[in-house]
Amino acid sequence: MTMYDSRSILLPLQARIRPVLLSAFFIVWMALNIWQPGIAQAQADCSKKWGVDSVETIKNISLYREFFKQKNFTTALEPWRYVFFQAPCSREQTHIDGIAMFKDALKAQKDSTLRTTILDTLLMIYDARAKFFPKSASNALGRKAVDMLDYIPGQNRRIREAFEAAVAVGGNATEPFILGYYFKVGIKDFKAGVIDQAAIFSLYNQLVGIADANLARTDLDSTKRQRFVENKAALDADLSISVIENCEQIFSAFESKFNEGTVDKALRDLIYTQLRLKNCKESAFYEKVAISKQSDDPSPVLGIELARRFHKSGRNKEADQYYQNALSLVTDDSIKAQYTYDYAALFSEDKQFSKARDLALQAHALRPTWGKPLIFIGNLYASSYIECGGGGIAAQAVYWAAVDKFRVAAKANPALQEACDQLVSKYSGYFPSKQTLFFNKPPFNVGDAYRVGCWLNEITTVRSSD
Numbered sequence: 001m002t003m004y005d006s007r008s009i010l011l012p013l014q015a016r017i018r019p020v021l022l023s024a025f026f027i028v029w030m031a032l033n034i035w036q037p038g039i040a041q042a043q044a045d046c047s048k049k050w051g052v053d054s055v056e057t058i059k060n061i062s063l064y065r066e067f068f069k070q071k072n073f074t075t076a077l078e079p080w081r082y083v084f085f086q087a088p089c090s091r092e093q094t095h096i097d098g099i100a101m102f103k104d105a106l107k108a109q110k111d112s113t114l115r116t117t118i119l120d121t122l123l124m125i126y127d128a129r130a131k132f133f134p135k136s137a138s139n140a141l142g143r144k145a146v147d148m149l150d151y152i153p154g155q156n157r158r159i160r161e162a163f164e165a166a167v168a169v170g171g172n173a174t175e176p177f178i179l180g181y182y183f184k185v186g187i188k189d190f191k192a193g194v195i196d197q198a199a200i201f202s203l204y205n206q207l208v209g210i211a212d213a214n215l216a217r218t219d220l221d222s223t224k225r226q227r228f229v230e231n232k233a234a235l236d237a238d239l240s241i242s243v244i245e246n247c248e249q250i251f252s253a254f255e256s257k258f259n260e261g262t263v264d265k266a267l268r269d270l271i272y273t274q275l276r277l278k279n280c281k282e283s284a285f286y287e288k289v290a291i292s293k294q295s296d297d298p299s300p301v302l303g304i305e306l307a308r309r310f311h312k313s314g315r316n317k318e319a320d321q322y323y324q325n326a327l328s329l330v331t332d333d334s335i336k337a338q339y340t341y342d343y344a345a346l347f348s349e350d351k352q353f354s355k356a357r358d359l360a361l362q363a364h365a366l367r368p369t370w371g372k373p374l375i376f377i378g379n380l381y382a383s384s385y386i387e388c389g390g391g392g393i394a395a396q397a398v399y400w401a402a403v404d405k406f407r408v409a410a411k412a413n414p415a416l417q418e419a420c421d422q423l424v425s426k427y428s429g430y431f432p433s434k435q436t437l438f439f440n441k442p443p444f445n446v447g448d449a450y451r452v453g454c455w456l457n458e459i460t461t462v463r464s465s466d
Contacts, residue, residue, distance in 0.1 A: 046132060061094070064083065068100075073101040076101065089132050092132075092133045099125050099129075123144055137170070144166075146177075156185060159185050166182075172213040176214075186200055186203045187243065208266075211228045215228055240277040254267075254271045268289060268292055272289045303325045306322045307346075333366045340366065341360065368412060370412070371415075372409070372416075378401075381401045397452045398456060400463055433465055447461060450462050
């Protein structure tokens with residue numbers, strides 16, 4: 001295979017074709033004649049990568065690339081055309097360069113008839129790239145559809161069909177940019193009544209499925225991952241803004257189907273997302289959908305949300321179940337501390353004080369500098385006056401133990417010092433007086449060790465209120 005120096009043949013070729021090239025309509029002429037039958041059929045497959053004459057192909061590649069780099073597209077076009085038809089499989093760059101040249105011609109052309117001819121040629125080049133370079137087919141067809149959006153925006157159905165072809169070829173390998181554009185085109189047809197709500201939901205599920213499949217990959221580079229994240233967020237936003245307007249529409253469209261059990265997992269996830277985006281979380285329907293999602297796809301965040309929901313509404317048995325589930329899923333100690341602290345409150349309200357304390361101590365161990373679990377225990381102790389006798393030093397001793405916890409909390413987290421000082425001041429006023437300590441049988445002295453009974457079962461120090 002002989003290689004040619006483009007510089008040795010550049011000037012003779014220029015001299016030979018200059019009269020044609022000077023015509024302002026040369027690119028249009030090329031577009032009008034690009035489908036000459038004999039040339040169009042010269043190479044229909046890639047059986048001969050370099051065409052019937054490899055030397056001529058390489059010569060024309062060298063020629064057109066030289067002019068292309070100079071942005072002299074008019075001069076580049078004839079040798080490019082030879083390569084495109086005689087050796088379309090030789091280089092993918094040939095197709096990419098042709099797209100650039102015809103897009104440039106479109107920008108310069110004002111006549112609508114001639115623009116249509118150039119556009120048809122441009123779209124044909126995209127199709128050829130998809131055919132001869134199947135690994136790039138989805139990308140080529142997607143970019144074709146995007147160009148159609150720019151140049152023939154009124155032909156929405158045709159554009160949607162072009163995006164549909166790109167996704168059909170690409171599957172989960174579809175480029176992220178295609179997802180957002182395709183859905184916007186679908187929404188336009190939905191608003192025009194061309195497709196119904198079921199179709200737009202189906203399209204949404206298909207496109208989100210592609211994004212999710214890629215985001216689940218461990219080998220996806222960070223840049224592409226971010227693009228899928230952004231496009232998925234755009235899909236959610238477009239659906240919420242343009243298709244679903246309020247909670248009532250979600251209830252009307254999906255609640256009966258969900259209750260009948262005719263909703264698949266993908267649609268259930270769509271409903272869940274939209275209920276959250278439209279602030280429908282207080283509804284009973286949201287609760288049903290959230291429970292279903294948590295059952296299929298356990299998440300510590302959703303688990304704790306449901307636990308708190310059940311707790312708030314007094315359904316403590318269900319709350320207990322979901323707290324345990326959420327705690328089993330979370331791995332971050334700081335988050336686990338918060339969940340455990342919330343769980344402790346459930347037992348406190350059920351007057352299971354010992355269990356509540358145990359959980360608060362676990363939260364403190366997970367996050368030793370937080371301090372709030374210790375304040376929680378102190379308040380538990382202080383609230384136990386009635387449970388622990390309701391009178392006498394045995395009952396008042398709960399305040400000694402409570403103050404101990406407030407002081408330890410302030411040491412653990414100095415930011416809580418003021419709040420703890422207020423609690424210490426409040427509950428110190430409930431200590432027995434020195435006189436009460438003296439006349440008790442047996443008497444107590446300030447500073448003595450004392451074991452608080454009842455459920456506390458904790459050693460503290462005798463103190464007086466005066």
